[in-house]
Amino acid sequence: MSLELHADPQHRAGGYGFLELPERSLPETVKIAVQDAYSERWLNPSPEQRVTVGEANWQPERHAFGPYQVLRHDCADWVRIGPEIINKIEEYTAVRFEVNGQTYNVVWPDTLSPLAGAAALGGLQVTPQVVPVQEPELKSPPPQEHVEIPVTKSVSPRKERSSKRWIWILILLVVLGAAALAWKLFGGEPTPKAAPLDRSDTACNFETLSALPDFDARNASMRECGKDISPDVVLRIIEDASKAGNADALLLFGTLYDEDELDPRIEVLIGLTFADDPARAVYYYAQAQAAGSKEAGTRLEGACKRLTGSTQTLEKGAFDDFCG
Structure with a gap:
């Protein structure tokens, strides 16, 4: 039995996703426990009213989130989770899910992004206070000192371009001579590269x-x-x-x-x-x-x-x- 994690496409700001499990493996509602696979500590709810991003509350005591409703569709069971879990787990973290008595080991994907400032489940909605920003006083720049820039004798652009042109002509003659020599010694046309495989003839196009x-x-x-x-x-x-x-x-x-x-x-x-x-x-x-x-x-x-x-x-x- 396997478990897959997917982002919720209807919440592009992040914070919500789905667990996909085998069909008919779950009851109508389930509770979910999350354990760090290395420290073996359990994810617990955030103590603050809002579920902030990061700083997960990992504790020795096991905690079960939920209950969550199970959606059955397309030969699979789907469970929708929110910021209470997603906001607290960093990408590529090895975690262990316990769902209805079954254990699943997964690596947290980078497709499940957190939702900043999400309200905790059952908590109060907190309206962020807007603090006016005081604009700094503009000060006139200090007077710039006059700096004498020494003038050096420059090379004529026309002469510079002419010398570069001769260098490139010499390089081209050397390359052409080497190519002609290689053709004379080895003869024939170079072996053409193999054409890439045509993968258009698949069952999913x-x-x-x-x-x-x-x-x-x-x-x-x-x-x-x-x-x-x-x-x-x-x-x-x-x-x-x-x-x-x-x-x-x-x-x-x-x-x-x-x-x-x-x-x-x-x-x-x-x-x-x-x-x-x-x-x-x-x-x-x-x-x-x-x-x-x-x-x-x-x-x-x-x-x-x-x-x-x-x-x-x-x-x-x-x-x-x-x-x-």
Whole structure:
């Protein structure tokens, strides 16, 4: 059994991430304990109200963070953690996770960046006080002393360029002579370098995936590719299927625009995600529902609640068109 760490693409400022574990290996909620693999001390909560970056509180006593809700998706269990853990562990640190009685040894990746000034879980939000900066008084610079710069006799630029030109001509003649001698002695053309291997014929490129019979097969294959597939390739495949009216592709588009929903395999592992846009989300959910997706109805209802009472033109129009 293995554990992988991923950054949360919906929090680009850092501080949040996911633990990916094997499918159905966890209950509905779990607690997580973190141990330094070398000192064997346990990570404890920060004593201050705000979770600052660094200065981890490692103690001999074991502490369990949580509970955290477990999200099940794409043949894996996903647990979302926050600054209470991420802010306290430096990159490339060897740590040991204990999750639901199982132990996992990992090296902390450099992709999980901390969130500066994050509020502690259950703590009060502290508004930073802005201290006015007093501008220093401008003082006039001291008078500069007059320094006599001696004038030296310079070489004529024209003569300098002429001498350099002759030097380069002599060097060129020597190189050409050496090349002619080598050709005469050894003869024939030099052996051409081997052409680089063409790696375009892989199972994770657009041409191979688009040749599969339908979107179900393409969707399954690109999810198996994981980190080996480009987000641009995944986007092209989803776009083509959504234009053809495929319900699953339309539902996936809505998910990418909905910050309340997450497709971990596509958004976290592969890295294809969009900024939150509930107006677009309800549009694609409505299209997916019309195309026969049963799950789209529930997603549409949740996204419509977010648009209720919005005064923005696009969001109000989307609510009137798809949420009425």
